[in-house]
Each structure stands twice: as C-alpha cells, then as structure tokens.
Amino acid sequence: MKLVLRAGVDLEPGWPCNGPLLRLAEDVARRLLAAFDTPSGMPYGTVNLRHGVPPGETTVTCTAGVGTFILEFATLSRLTGDPVYEEVALNALNSLFERRSGIGLFGNHIDISSGRWVALDSGIGAGVDSFFEYLVKGAILLDRPELMAMFKEVRKPVDRYLKKNHWYVWASMHKGQVTLPVFQSLEAYWPGVLSLIGDIDTALRSMHNYNRVWKQYGFTPEFYNIAQGEAGSNRESYPLRPELAESAMYLYRATGDTFMLDIGLNILRSLQHSAKTPCGYATIKDARDHTQENRMESFFLAETTKYLYLLFDPENFIHNDGSSGRVHVLPSGRQCVLDAGGYIFNTEAHPIDPGALRCCYEWKEEKDFWKKSKNPKGDMLSSRKKEKKVTPEKSSSERYSDNETSQLIVQGTDGNFQNQSSDYFKVISKDNSNDGKSSLSEEVEKLSRHTETLNHLLNIVKASRESVSIKTENENEEGGEDGPTFSQNSSESPVLEWPPNSTLSQPSTSEREESLPEYVRELVGLKSIKKEFDPQRLLESIRASSADISLDSSKKYQLLTCPAQPFHIRLTIAGEFIEEK
Secondary structure, eight states, rough: HHHHHHHHOOOOTTTTSSSHHHHHHHHHHHHHHGGGGGSSOOOOOOOOOTBBBBBTTOOOOHHHOOOOSSHHHHHHHHHHHHHHHHHHHHHHHHHHTTTOOOTSOOOOOTTTTTTTEEEEEEOOTTTTTHHHHHHHHHHHHOOOOOHHHHHHHHHHHHIIIIIEEEEEEETTTOOOOOEEEEEEEGGHHHHHHHHTTHHHHHHHHHHHHHHHHHHHHOOOOSEEEETTTTEEEEOOOOOOOOOHHHHHHHHHHHHTTTHHHHHHHHHHHHHHIEEEETTOHHHHHHTTTTTEEOOOOHIIIIIIIHHHHTOOOOOOOGGOOOOEEEEOOOTTTTTTSOSSOOOOOTTTOOOHHHHHHHHOOOOOOOHHHHHHSSSSSSSSSSSSSOOEEEEEOOOOOOOOOTTTTTEEEESSSSSSSGGGGTTEEEEEESSSSGGHHHHHHHHHHHHHHTTOHHHHHHHHHHHHHGEEEEEEEEHTTTTTTTSSOOOOOOGOOOOOOSSSOOOOOOOOOSEEEEOOOOHHHHHHHHHOOOOOOOOOHHHHHHHHHHHTTTTGGOGGGGGOOOOOOHHEEEEHOTTTGSOOO
C-alpha cells in the first residue's frame, strides 16, 4: 500500500479484498488444492500447476511440508471469502498432530497415504522447523487459540527429550534417545519463535549458544557437533542463512537489549569480509576457512538482509506498536484500520498485515461456493481446441477374437500430435475387418512388447497417416460413441490418477475399451485417465470426517497472551542472562 501511494498509482476498488495479485494468488492456490485430496488430508509434496499431482509422485513428504500452509492459505481465505483454503490447511495440521508418537514427538518424513512415519529422527531443525513456527504464528495472526494449544502440547516433549543445556539435539521419536547431538544452523529460528510466546529467558539462553558458534567461525556451519565443539564433517558450509539474524531482530524488539545489535553487527562484518563479491554475496563453502562457492541463495535477499535491515531500523513501519494506523474505507462503506503493526512474517519473511484480514473477513460459508465462484485464470490443463481423432486399427490375438480389430485413437488439435503435450491414446476394439492396416497394428504390438523408443512410435504413426480413418470434428464435439471418456471440464479437474482407475467406462456389446500398457504411456509421455477433482467435495469431506482435536481450546483466548517480562530480564545486558539459576 505504501509503495502504491508513493508511486501515485490508484488501487483497484475493493483492495485489499480485491485486486490482480489477489486473483493470481487464488488461481495458484486452487491449483494446489489437488495435493490435499489424499486419504490422510496431508498434501503431496509436488503439484504440477497445469495437470495436478504428477504421475508416480511419491507419497513421502517432510513434516514441514505438511504443516507450512496455514498462514498463506488462511490469509487467502480471509481475503477472498472462500473457506476451503484455511480448512484444508487446518485439516492437514490436525492430521499431522494426531500422528505424533506415544511420547509426543514428530518424525522427519511421513507417508501421507498410509500415515506411517518414514524418517524417525525428531528435532526442531531441517524438515520440521516451519511446522512449529506456523503453529505459533498462525495462532497469533488468525486468533486461533487451538493452534497455540497444539504448540504448547508439542513443546513439552521437545523440552523433555531434545533440549540439552539450551541446545536442541535430535532424538528417536518413539524412545527419546539422542541420535544426532548436533546443532543445525536452521535451528537458530527457535529463539525468535519463543520470543513470540513471551518465553524470553529460554530464548536468550539458546541465542547465546548460537552466537558462540558464530563467533567461533565467523559463520554458523550447517551442522555443529555440540560435544566436540566443531563443525560437522562434510557439513561445514554456510549458505547465507537468515535464522540467527531473524531471532536477533525478534529478541531486540522484545527486550531492547543492545546485545542483539552486537550479534547483528557481527553478522554484517562477517558477510562484508568473507562473503561479498563483485556481483553479490557468495555462499561460504567452508566456515572454517571462509572459502566461497559460486552461488547466492534467493533467501539471502528475501530474508537475511531484510531481518538485518529491520534489526537496525527501529522506526520502520513494520515495527508499528499499534499507536498509529490508517483508516481504509471499502466501496461498501465499511471501515477498517491498516498499517497498524502486528505484522506476521511467513517462513520466507513476507509480512502479512492482520488488519487486512479483519478488513475482509466477513464471508459466509456457502455450501455451493465452488459452483458460484469463477474459474481460475488461465487453463488448469493445457488448452484443447477442437480436436480431431485419427483411428488406425490394431489387432491382438491376446485380447481380441480373430474377427476383431482395434483402433488406435490419436487425439490432437491440429493433426500433428508430435507437438501436443496433452494428447490421449486409447485402444478401442470394434467389429471391423479392414486388413489394409494390419501392418500398423503389428508394429504397435511389437512396440508394446519390446518398449521401443518414442521416435520409433512417432515414425510408425506418421508413416501410417494416410491409412487411418479421420473422425469428423462434429463427432468429437458431440462426444459420440467413439469419444473420449474423460471430463472436458479442465478447469476443475487438475488431479491425474496414476495408475488409471480400474473403474473406467464399461465395455458394451459392440465396443470394448482398454488403456495402453503403462510402459507405453510413460514412453510417449501421456497422462492417464484422470479422476475429476471437485474442491467442494473435498471441503465437504473434510467437514464430515475430520474431528477438531483442539476444539476444547478454540475459545481459550488466554492462550494467546503471555506474561510481562520479569524484571531481571529487562535489565540484562551483554549476555549476563546466561548464568544458570
């Protein structure tokens, strides 16, 4: 908003509840929804934005990959009025929370289909970190006490089994035995999270430990062996991570302790001395000798420099304590206050104004919301023009009787399927005895058996173009007897089922339908027959089947408060707070 005002550009009416960026965000989010259509409600780790979940996509994903949606998705729901995003993200969190071990710990990777843990080491670092972060930030941003209740519940076993002298190690999720006594540089975010819930004392003690590592090397290596007091073997690099600067910024805002400024100054000096290059700042390949690697991660500019800037700029509008704000009037006449502070950073350091959420949060949960909503901008699947069908025949003694032949339907937009990424191949048997195409069918059958190359298949079909029968465009549009059985509503069907569902169109007396062998589909890059994805069905399924495990905490707003800092904390300077009690 401030950038727009400075540039003298008019906002679209209805902002922040409307606008081109919000429409694009919703478009992307709707394409991601297909990932949540799983037995557990936990999402796949990868989604093709045009076609949905990729064929053969692994069902194993990291804990953070399941638990790091609630900020962005809930923000989108509050701004657009569509509840589905917030509810699928909450459902994923609840599903993950229910699968913690008997002693309350979480593993590192989980199978979203079976709910079985695949990696059993438990920690607060890589693969898990933003799950904890989003429980706290989600509770604050969304006024959801149940999220804070979840964090307090999961923190108990973390303190019991992972916390060692204000370091946090890795342990077995089922027995709590230490498996990896190291500090990961990613874990330096933890003091910042603790500062958000008011546990300043614990946050400062851990911050002191992490700062000691920085002072030892000038950087924090990816792994630091706590017992040996040295960088972990083959994990000595420092890719310009932001976590230490992030926690310093949060703790300085919470305490005003100038020791946090000293930490930030040390980070700046190290970066300027050892990471600066003529074209940017380089990853440190080895924290021990400060050798450089020829790369700069994107999070250096998005996060590291941003947190350092905010640390040394106490008057920045991001730090607004609520004493000032701007009244914003919507076209409906409703007023709300924006830029009043309380910004919540997502895990990539993008600030979210809670005032904007409350400005737009008046939506009603409509049962048929998706039927009334607009289609996403662009094509969910690749655009398909009026398509032609080419039908060369193929016989197979293994599948059909002697008097049967089959047709290979090649569906393309311009007759040149070699350039079509969304073509579909099917084998359909019909009572037809055209012997003129037997050579093609023999070649295709040979290809299926021996898995020849893609070019071989293309050459076979191209060479037989003159011998195939062309179906008319009208037959294709009318979805006639030989028409494809998949849905034409591409905007709401991003999920591709692989392998194909066995309950495809049933064969009739005159026609029998089968898919090409899987290895042939993979060879030519074909998508399998897809299951139609309905976001409304997903939302209703979540509401019908998922039980809110923290429902008893949903009204306990005292969980969102924290006690004032103890007097001795407010007086601490230069690290004297680390003395054990």
